[in-house]
Amino acid sequence: MAILKQMGAGPHHEWAVRGTEISIGNVTVDAAAHQGEGDTIIDVYVRPDGSYALMGPGAFAANITIRGRRERKEPGMNDKGHPTTARVPEPLDADAVEITIWPKP
Template sequence: MAILKQMGAGPHHDWAVRGTEIRIGSVTVDAAAHQGEGDTIVDVYVKPDGSYALQGPGAFAANITIRGRSYREEPGADNQGHPGMARIPEPLDANAVEITLWSKP
């Protein structure tokens, strides 16, 4: 499961994790789809009307930090058949995703 940090005294926004999908309020973030070569931060906002969105304006509901893609090397060949090493991307480790939850406004 993801690493969870709670900021402030609370109460905090509702959240759930299922595999690499993270739900904050009514917004679901597929962490695997956002994973890149370096760390990626996805911000979830709560708007003044109480709705949740991935873009502001609004107060932070959560910050989701997704670690950069890792690779393993396997023997392979290049386009011309010369031996070499192929870099194979590893699946996202859901345990390495960090969720920072903010107190409700």
């Protein structure tokens, strides 16, 4: 399960986690699709009209931090019979996602 931090007293924006998808209001972010070599931070904003978006202007509704991809090394052989090592990416670890939810303005 993702790590959840709620800032301030609230009330907070609605959120949900389903697999690797994180929903804040009507915005859904696929954390696995955004995972890269290093940490990735995705900001979700609430606009003055109450809609949610991945770009401002607006107040923060949430910050989603996705930790960098982990890899494992697998030994193998190349076509000439020489030993090789392949780097195989691990699936997204749910514990590697942190969601910070901000109070509603």
